[in-house]
Amino acid sequence: MDANTFSNRVSSLTNDSCQFLKDIGAWNYVEQRRTCPIEEMQVWDGISGARINFSAADLPLQTTEMSRMTENLNLQRGLLKHLSRIPEVQLLDNVRVTAIEKEGEANGWPLVRLSNGQTFRTRLLVGADGPNSPVRTFAGITTHGWAYDTHAVVATLSHAPRTPFQPPNTTAYQRFLPTGPIAFLPLSPTESSMVWSTKTALVAALKSVDPSMLVTFINAVFRLPEVSIRYLHDLLLSSVASRKALTVDEVREEILWRERSHNISATSAYSSALSAGEVGIPPEDSEFLPPLITSIQPGTVASFPLRYSHADAYIGDGGRIVLVGDAAHTVHPLAGQGLNAGLADVQVLARTIETALLQGGDIGSRTALLPYTRARWFENHKILSAVDKLHKLYSTTFPPVVWARSVGLEVINELDTIKVALMITAGGGGGGPRADGSGWRWDVAAKGLENFNSTADTAKVVGSGLVNVVGIGLQRLGNALSQVGRR
Ligand SMILES: Cc1cc2nc3c(=O)[nH]c(=O)nc-3n(C[C@H](O)[C@H](O)[C@H](O)COP(=O)(O)OP(=O)(O)OC[C@H]3O[C@@H](n4cnc5c(N)ncnc54)[C@H](O)[C@@H]3O)c2cc1C
Structure with a gap:
């Protein structure tokens, strides 16, 4: 593939995985120009908007990156080249x-x-x-496990480069919606990968529409309030069911109307009217969102069923x-x-x-x-x-849980050790699964959990019903983390 064309199957490799590949000598054969560091992550709640940002600077790392994106093909090719140079291996x-x-x-x-x-x-x-x-x-x-009623839609997205006033395209974005999370994962200054986990019926509809319609939907799903996204999903599903084609202009019109009713200013990064790739000073809120997608690389839209399964x-x-x-x-x-x-x-x-x-x-x-x-x-x-557990926690729209997890997220953003712990769970950390499970990561996670649970305890001591809900929310997040953190 040429330098600006990327396959749709990509992975974020933790620093440990990269180190392992370096140690065995395979990383030398992975084309570095086709990999991209992730230096920051923005994760937010699709309903409440509560947000947490992770940065490599939050981690006691020797490197400025939290993980590295690579196409699976690039890694596979590197591994095969490495194997082909080991005489004892017969491929x-x-x-x-x-x-x-x-x-x-x-x-x-x-x-x-x-x-x-x-x-x-x-x-x-x-x-x-x-x-x-x-x-x-x-x-x-x-094995034990279950199928999620969601599929992951993947695609390679093209967009304008970040302006000189913005950080480079090395921030990953993930918005948790009740239907599943949507992630934007940088691959180069102008290309990024998408993993959008959503309900099976919607997946079929998204894969059947014109690429320009899909672009419009992706931009909206990162930007619009959840209630409007739900409306757009229903609009798409009913147009597919009734075979009454929906035009891109109709959808854009609908989005503009919704932006006005949600009081989204035309100069905000949340506005679809903002033209992609403007070179002036970007809107103040631009750091919260991935760039506007301009097109999808042909042939890269695909979907995969999702399962939890353990032998x-x-x-x-x-x-x-x-x-x-x-x-x-x-x-x-x-x-x-x-x-x-x-x-x-x-x-x-x-x-x-x-x-x-x-x-x-x-x-x-x-x-x-x-x-x-x-x-x-x-x-x-x-x-x-x-x-x-994280998946289930974010699938619910039950207001007290949304409130609790949102306050939890806001609290976490202030507590650095817990942030590191969540970062590990969210896959953005310098942690991730370590072969022997040892090392500072799990210790940091455990320490974070201690603080995390004491925050929940404090909330409980204060005692009002709602504060208790915060405590439960924090504890639920804590429990999810503890699966990773307790050693
Ligand atoms: C949308 C999506 C995004 C993901 N993102 C990430 C990420 O960012 N980071 C991450 O760590 N993980 C990610 N994953 C998970 C990751 O892709 C998988 O965990 C990984 O590919 C599993 O590798 P594997 O080699 O174990 O299995 P597979 O990739 O399934 O490979 C199995 C191989 O066995 C071969 N095979 C099977 N049967 C036979 C047979 N009878 N004869 C010969 N060969 C056979 C197949 O052809 C295949 O090549 C993602 C998964 C999805 C679906």
Whole structure:
């Protein structure tokens, strides 16, 4: 792809993941010009507008970035180039695993049959084969979890560069709406990626409309009050259902009317009338919003069903099989943790295998693999359930909960340690899943939670009903965080 064209599948890699890739020598092969640092994050409540901003400066880091965006293709290409330079590695391309069988009776080694006719007898079979893992099925490993009634719509967005009066395009934005969060993730000064998780019916409608209509919707969804977004969604759904085409001009007219009725000034960054790419001094509120989208790169709109799923075990019954990445766990993308957790799995598994080899052990034996599952299963469980709780917390429109979580968010923005903890949960931190689960991140999170809970306690002591609701809101957030923070 040329320098200004980006694939729609991107990931935010935590500093730990980048460090791991550097340590193994693969990062050298990832094209750096096609990666982008995230230096700040703006996260806000779609109903109340309560906002929290994270900055790399809030973290005790050696670097100025919280994470780094890369296209999955760029990373995959880098990894493949790295592997191709290791003589002991044999890569088989364009081949499918067609069947996995057990050799002989109980505790036989897995036989992996390939579409090119080859069969491998495997001392250790690593299932890195994604959410529908055939390896997991073969091993009879069950999973628990559920499908969210949402899909993630992704697209590569084009916009004007930031003006000289604004910070560079290195801020990620995420707005939590009751239908799901929408995220804007920078890739270059003029291109960014979108991950918009929303209800299944709306996904189909959004994918069926003209790109200029989708652009209008995306700009509105970052800007308009929630009540108007709901109205626009209904308008779109009924136009699709009645097959009465809605024109972009009609939608823009509707948005302008709504902006006037919400008292949105035409000179505010929240106004759709503001022309994209003006070079003068930007509106004061421009830092709160991503730039206005001008177009969508052709062919980049796609959607993915979202699931929470966790394998009940990572090792097959008699050993010989181990799961990593999405084969072991899938998580809502709102916190950008899936791939990072998978890389942390790989890091620990590699170390576990190395230890077994050094001790002259059998790398496929259950005993040799147990340290891997001990280090990773509970660690992943904490991340998965924290992210799931955040998703549920923000899906409700019940006013006391909205109020409580909003006050919670405002309070958090003032409390630096808690901010760091939430930043980790939200995936923007220098933290994210760390292979061995150790280090300052979880300590900081735990400390933040202590303060967080004492804020909730103070609220409770004050005692009025509403203040109690704040306390509950804080505690609920605290509980979500504690899944990550308590060690
Ligand atoms: C919209 C969205 C945004 C995301 N953003 C982020 C983010 O910002 N940060 C982050 O950390 N994570 C993110 N994730 C999650 C991340 O994409 C996944 O966690 C990650 O891709 C999982 O990698 P994996 O290698 O385990 O599985 P997969 O990517 O599913 O790869 C599995 C591989 O196995 C192969 N395979 C399967 N069956 C067979 C077979 N029979 N024979 C041969 N090969 C087979 C497949 O072809 C595939 O190549 C996001 C996910 C989504 C949906």
